[in-house]
Amino acid sequence: MAEATELVVETQHLTKIYQNRQIALNDVSLTIEPGCVLGLLGPNGAGKTTFLRLVLGLHRPTAGWAKVFKQTMSPNAADLRRRIGYIPTNPQFPKGMTPIVYLDYIARLFGLPADVRKPKLATLIRAVDLLPHSGDSIAHFTPGMTARLAVAASLINEPDLLIWDEPTHGLDIEARRSMLELIKRLAAEKTLIISSHNLSDVDEVCNHACVLNKGQLIFHGSLQDLKGRIRKNHYELDLDGEQKAITKTVQAVRALKDVTHAVLRHRRLDVKLGDETSNALVLAQLFQTLADHKVSLITVRSVGMQTEQAYLDLVEKEEGRGFARLYQTAEAA
Template sequence: MAAAKPDSELVVETSHLTKIYQNRQIALNDATLSIEPGSVLGLLGPNGAGKTTFLRLILGLHRPTAGWAKVFNKTMTPNAADLRRRIGYIPTNPQFPKGMTPITYLDYIARLFGMPRDERKPRLASLIRAVDLLPHSGESIAHFTPGQTARLAVAASLINEPDLLIWDEPTHGLDIEARRSMLELIKTLAAEKTLILSSHNLTDVDEVCNHAAVLNKGQLIFFGSLQELKGRIRKNHYELDLDGDQKSITKALGVLKSMKEVTQAVLRQRRLDLKLTDDVPNTAILAQIFQVLFDNKVTLICLRSLGMQTEQAYLDLMEQEESRGFTRLVQLADAA
């Protein structure tokens, strides 16, 4: 990742951020990162990794045990209401008063922000249209679908025109259509705002994020661009969908297996799983592979780089971290 810009240009900065609950549970340990304007950060990690704790510290909902978090170059604390006014937050599974309608709820939130009546009305109308709730604006929230509830949460998080959006699992529980609408909205907002998105859906992260932070057992094990995360893991691992008669494909497979640059070649039906060495440029090896397929009259239908998938990169990273943890335990046992 490029060197951090001057402090004045950072949206979020943390230094050795740590949170210990009840003097025994380390929820977050020594997390240091910086988020520049225009970033769309995917916050990744398994359940219990510390993601929600990290977000709550950024929001000033919890006090850190050690270290600090700055938002817009000011230290975030539970009393920093001026900073929270510049943040739009959506928790996981947002809940709303069942007796209200979208209009009454958003009007209530706008009044909490001190927005005068002449500003509230057009702002509410604009947001309700933007999140496609106009046909339901007078209906009780109690009867909303998960997709409608998610759209209302988005409207509420945008009502104060924030510069930073922090959304915790924004596509959780949504059907395909609602999820697609949410992702398109995130792309639109990313053109003018900075976003932090906590998500278990790595396909979503791959589509909308440009940076990633990976937490595991309270430790920040990766922070950088999404390309860095994807590029460092299995960069020479491919899947090839092939077409041709089986005899020709089998003959080509035999040639590929004999190449010293090919470390694995496994054929399943007409899909070839191929791993290559990392010590030579992949373009040179792939050119040779394409020539072998051509010589054997095998057509390449599709080529996928598994190393360029966020999900695979994330899983490999977690696997490496678990292996390091096991190694540390063995070392401790040997030293005892």
């Protein structure tokens, strides 16, 4: 476990109750180390935005605490927030400004002198690909351009921690791809917390995950550990070869001892193995069967190993444990 001096974020028993009736966050304790790219996941109302606001010091916790760079975060910790770059969901900007004017304004708020801020904002505008629009009114920006401006604004103070809430929300395919590539580049030198409903985005850019459900932390660990919770016994294989050979191959695969399901759909073979099966051994037999029948394997992939499936499985199990956990807590009391 990392020493406290190495932690970027640490929370202990972090709890937020609104108006003495809505428990938005309940007893969340976790740590985030340098270089972590954390995907913050959970259904609507799970407490993700509340968690981010508490880490940013925009709200006071009802109980527990949050520390950022070893210092307790609070609404008064302005100097601490200077080390954080934040993008809210659907960021809004003054419509009458241009990117240059707006970024210069933000840099002034951070107290950057002219000889520092002018080259910095020029570099950032170029980095987020807004150079052709640097003098255009923000009022006419597309969602993708607005998102890129938000990125530039969040980086103007050279923060050590980036907290981005739904950074790909509302973006088209090209803008989303550009955002994901930027996150990958930043991950080489920054610590990031990314809240997202798009689980394929988290799967692509994050190395750790935190799952909240109804205000409670139900998972915190590496993305690989999250995906490892799903049984690795369902595969899809794309095949190539003569149709007769493929048909005979499927029959031979069905005859393998530990194959419980084998269905061919347009040269894509859907295979399920027994729960207690040694995957490597059966897959080796399956590949040998393909070779024996002179059928080529184009691709093979594990079904249900993606972050989305692991996340859904985790939340479903947590929902099912709700009453049991309540009963056990009552008994313990």
